């Protein structure tokens with residue numbers, strides 16, 4: 509990570525980043541660029557350096573913020589019409605921690621509205637283009653953040669991962685993307701999608717940068733009672749010997765390039781003395797179904813606050829309060845948001861609660877147990893992130909089920925609360941990035957990042 513010091517000024521770093529952001533404007537990466545404020549912040553850092561004062565670990569480092577993190581810099585829209593015009597009075601804890609160390613947010617990045625999606629095509633502002641092929645999707649929901657890092661505009665970007673939204677776009681664009689253990693980083697000040705699976709994480713180009721960011725952003729926060737103690741900075745490195753691969757994920761529905769990449773990495777691991785263990789995890793085949801019941805249920809509840817009175821957009825010309833709510837929500841949400849609100853309310857309604865929500869909650873428990881059992885047999889698991897590399901723009905956007913199937917291999921980690929790191933693992937014959945993910949037990953985040961070095965591209 510390039511940090512401002514006596515040789516490189518913070519002004520220079522952010523000017524370069526802003527220039528690149530403008531050069532790549534047609535990729536539709538940013539929902540907001542922070543041009544004026546950033547130069548002022550950079551100058552302050554340069555002045556401190558000139559005076560010989562101590563600066564933070566991220567002094568002058570330009571970064572991009574997924575547009576579902578609250579901060580008073582620019583509107584926080586979550587790429588949804590219903591939040592347009594909303595400027596937050598509060599700042600997310602993760603943002604505060606990064607900025608206390610001197611990081612400078614140059615812009616907010618595009619996402620599927622409210623992070624519902626796997627391609628960034630559900631954004632009110634239109635899709636972000638893939639960094640390696642402009643006819644393909646960026647992945648999602650954190651598509652803008654992944655592309656901003658892949659194209660070298662910023663050193664790092666933030667993301668949220670409720671069911672794969674960091675790992676899948678990271679793998680579609682050939683960068684690192686970490687979904688930490690649930691509760692590792694505070695969710696305070698981040699637009700809620702599904703509170704029991706939402707995780708905050710990062711996109712970087714190296715494992716070293718990922719480690720640095722985690723050491724800064726993780727830890728207990730009194731504003732988010734689900735945060736864990738600061739284990740990240742206190743864990744000892746564990747010796748890794750056995751790597752599991754999941755039998756259920758090795759089948760014809762997974763792209764051959766991806767299966768080959770996984771095999772290649774397994775050979776590399778064996779040649780380095782690691783043991784490969786085959787795992788049976790039969791409950792995982794129900795993970796997607798359970799996810800698409802539990803998550804919409806939480807979405808329906810979390811999105812009920814957007815009523816046209818408290819935040820952002822309000823539909824005019826409504827007669828009475830009920831019509832104001834209905835019109836605002838109808839005009840302000842994207843079709844995918846509405847679909848999830850309807851599914852969520854349906855699975856929670858009396859008469860269907862037992863058949864759907866309760867069943868899904870039981871499946872979730874089985875998945876938690878299955879991971880616990882798996883980690884009694886191996887230290888980490890290596891799997892694909894998604895069944896295919898980046899697909900064509902428009903290919904799945906009108907077929908919700910095809911889009912949901914994208915999340916087949918990513919959602920079980922969120923249901924179980926375990927960490928997963930997407931790593932670049934080569935390219936397809938046509939040059940599209942391939943990603944794999946390393947999955948670990950809860951609280952193994954630091955070891956996971958260190959272990960990724962063994963699997964580095966050039967290794």
Ligand code: GLN
Nearest residue numbers: 623625669670671672673
């Ligand atoms: N693609 C998944 C979904 O649509 C995950 C989204 C996310 O992690 N925010 O729910």
